[in-house]
Amino acid sequence: xxxxxxxxSGSLGRPAKALLIFGVSLGYFMVLLDTTVVSIALPxxxxxxxxxxxxxxxxxxxxxxxxxxxxxxxxALADKLGAKRVFIYGLLVFLAxxxxxxxxxxxxxxxxxxxxxxxxxxALMPASLTILAHAFPEPVERARxxxxxxxxxxxxxxxxxxxxxxxxxxxxxxxxxxxxxPLSVISLILVFLxxxxxxxxxxxxFDWLGQMTAIAAMAALSFALMESxxxxxxxxxxxxxxxxxxxxxVLFLIIERKSxxxxxxxxxxxxxxLSFGLLAGMAINxxxxxxxxxxxxxxxxxxxxxxxxxxxxxxxxxxxLVVNPIFTGRLVxxxxxxxxxxxxxxxxxxxxxxxxxxxxDTGYFPTFIGLLLVxxxxxxxxxxxxxxxxxxxxxxxxxxxxxxxxxxRQLGATLGVAIVGSILGGGASFVTGMHISLIVISVVLLxxxxxxxxxxxxxxS
Numbered sequence: 001x002x003x004x005x006x007x008x009s010g011s012l013g014r015p016a017k018a019l020l021i022f023g024v025s026l027g028y029f030m031v032l033l034d035t036t037v038v039s040i041a042l043p044x045x046x047x048x049x050x051x052x053x054x055x056x057x058x059x060x061x062x063x064x065x066x067x068x069x070x071x072x073x074x075x076a077l078a079d080k081l082g083a084k085r086v087f088i089y090g091l092l093v094f095l096a097x098x099x100x101x102x103x104x105x106x107x108x109x110x111x112x113x114x115x116x117x118x119x120x121x122x123a124l125m126p127a128s129l130t131i132l133a134h135a136f137p138e139p140v141e142r143a144r145x146x147x148x149x150x151x152x153x154x155x156x157x158x159x160x161x162x163x164x165x166x167x168x169x170x171x172x173x174x175x176x177x178x179x180x181x182p183l184s185v186i187s188l189i190l191v192f193l194x195x196x197x198x199x200x201x202x203x204x205x206f207d208w209l210g211q212m213t214a215i216a217a218m219a220a221l222s223f224a225l226m227e228s229x230x231x232x233x234x235x236x237x238x239x240x241x242x243x244x245x246x247x248x249x250v251l252f253l254i255i256e257r258k259s260x261x262x263x264x265x266x267x268x269x270x271x272x273x274l275s276f277g278l279l280a281g282m283a284i285n286x287x288x289x290x291x292x293x294x295x296x297x298x299x300x301x302x303x304x305x306x307x308x309x310x311x312x313x314x315x316x317x318x319x320x321l322v323v324n325p326i327f328t329g330r331l332v333x334x335x336x337x338x339x340x341x342x343x344x345x346x347x348x349x350x351x352x353x354x355x356x357x358x359x360x361d362t363g364y365f366p367t368f369i370g371l372l373l374v375x376x377x378x379x380x381x382x383x384x385x386x387x388x389x390x391x392x393x394x395x396x397x398x399x400x401x402x403x404x405x406x407x408x409r410q411l412g413a414t415l416g417v418a419i420v421g422s423i424l425g426g427g428a429s430f431v432t433g434m435h436i437s438l439i440v441i442s443v444v445l446l447x448x449x450x451x452x453x454x455x456x457x458x459x460x461s
Contacts, residue, residue, distance in 0.1 A: 016194060023190025024131050025149045027087060027124040029156045030094060030180050030187075034063065034117060035413075036160025036318070037167075037176040039292045040311050043300045044173040049107040057226045057421040060293060061414050062111040065222055066118030067125075068410035069215035072263040075126035075403020076207070082197040083130035090123025091188050098180035126403040131195055133390060133398045140333045143387045147329020158318035161296070165311030210255045210263045217248035218411060225418035229425035264404050273392040274401060276455035277385055278408040280341065283448030284381050285412030287348055290420040290441045291317070291374060294434050295355070302360050302430060316368050320375035328383045337384035338457040344384075345449030348377025349442045356438035359431050377445070381452075388456050416441070 038045075042056045051058075078086045097116040104110035128149075136145045167175040224241035231237045256262040269275045295317075299310035331340055351373025358367050386405070393401040419440065424433035 019190055020135065020194040021132070021145060021148055023187050023194060024087070024128045026183060026187040026190070027091060027094075027128050028149070030183050031067075031121040031124055031156075033156035033160045033179065033183075034098075034121070034177075035060075035289075036157055036292065037164035037179065038063075038114075040161045040164040040296050040307055040314075041168050041173040041176050042296065044168050044307060045107075045110070048173065049104075049110065051107045053421050053425045054226055054230055055107055057293075057417055058111045059107070059114060060289075060417045061222050061226065062114040063118045063121070064289075064410050064414040064417070065218050066115045066215070067122045068407050068414055069211070069218050070119060070122035071126060071407035071410060072214065072400070072403045073207075073211050074122045075130070075400050075406075076261075076263055077123075078127045078130045078403075079398075079400065083127040083134070084191065084195050084197045086123050087127035087131065087191055087195075088188065090120045090127060091184050091191075092120075094120030094124065095181060095184035095188075098177045098184070101177040102174045104174075125406045129386070129390070129402040129406075130398055131191075133395070133402075135195070139391060142390070143333040143383075144326075144329050146386050146390075147326045147332075147383050155322050157321045158315060161311030161314040161318065162308070163311070165306070165308035168307040207255070207259050207261055207263045210252055210259060213248045213252040213255060214263065217245050217252060218414065220245035220248060222414050222418050225415070225422050228422050264400060268393070268397070268401070268404075271392055272455055273388055273457060274404075276451045277389040277392075278405060280345075280381075280385055280448050280452050280456065281405050281409040282412035282415070283444050283451075284345070284348070284378060284385070285409040286416040286419070287352060287374075287441045287445045287448075288378055288416070289413035290416035290437065291352065291355070293417045294420050294424065294437060295371070297424075297430070298358070298434055313364070313367070314371065317371040317375040317378075320372065320379045324376060324379035325383045328380055329387070332384045332387050336457050337388035338452060340380050340384045341388075341452040341456055342449050344377045344380030344382075345445050345452055346377070347380065348374050349445035349449065351375075351377060352438050352442040352445060356435050356442070358434075381448075385456075 038060060042059065045059060046052075046056060049055075074086060074090070094117060097113055097120060101110060101113040101117065104113055132145055132149060133142065136142045163179070164176050167173075167179075220241045224238050224245065227241075228238050253266070256264060256266050292314075295314065296310050299305040299313050300307065305313060328340055351370045354366060354370035354373065358370075386402075389401055389405050390398060420437040423437040423440065424430060426433065
């Protein structure tokens, strides 16, 4: 089957290959678009459906908790059932949940539908990478394709706040979810026509217990962090949530050690690049998602920007995610992943510290510089990280490795929103909480730079 896919992709002309990359990338495009569009719509959602900072955190994190929890399973399913099949089913779920989200009557129902969206998104992410890895097996070509993939999805980061702001100001927040409907249809047609199925492992069993304990650990930890201001750090509810998170994490490790078909074989942790790549992925997404949560609120609540203007103000962060990954992908093909990743983390940390100096009276120029540095930092980090992890494992482990990497990144996204929201809720003022949270994020990013320089690409095992 894998040979047939290589023959099919090899027989495609350059325009068809471009459409193949576009169709597959469009799936992940929607995953990121959903996050950035929702971040700019949070004040409008709160005005319509109610809920404080904790409620807005749940709107963001109901998606990312399920997304992160299912990514390893979906990576394994892509290996078991075929990446094309998993991708198509994920698209159908994403399409249906997006349409339903536009009709959500309450905050609770919206949070539930966001969780369903996470199921679809979790299927799209690892399946898209597995499809590209099999369609473009040569390392240099694969690095370039991953750069294009990241640039295409980076467009979602740039378009999301701007398009979302226009839609929210003119048609209301519900319109942002309808964006996914036509995009899903386009991606579905291109993938169905141009993508060959990857190799399958039909006899492989599924690790349900591992899956349940993974989601329980993430959900419990997120609840503890997000609801700490409501119940108090020493309350029985929060202590029980931390206890459940720890217990579930330990059970996950025990189950994975004993399972015949684990979600993530623990022996893969012997791979130094993979192990520290997971930590680096978590660190970069803690930073990116934390910033995308707090800065739109700062623009709209403190600076009193409209949703559209707030989206435009985020462009210095998002535009580098569109244009720079193509260059970064080529750079990785020449010098490897370690140095670009290290530079990226340092740039992002400096930009975050610069943003921490902003208050109600700060002009836009310091904000512009800070966001620009963050944007270039992230775009120097993610493509090399993807390439390093995928190159460090064998082909038959690609789905598992990319699922684990993206799961760690989405866990980082969940933690970023939870940590920032907790600090904002406990601060003397919004601006004070923003300053503290951005300083914390910059420390996390510097840690990401340290482990990237020390471990990424040093050895494969």
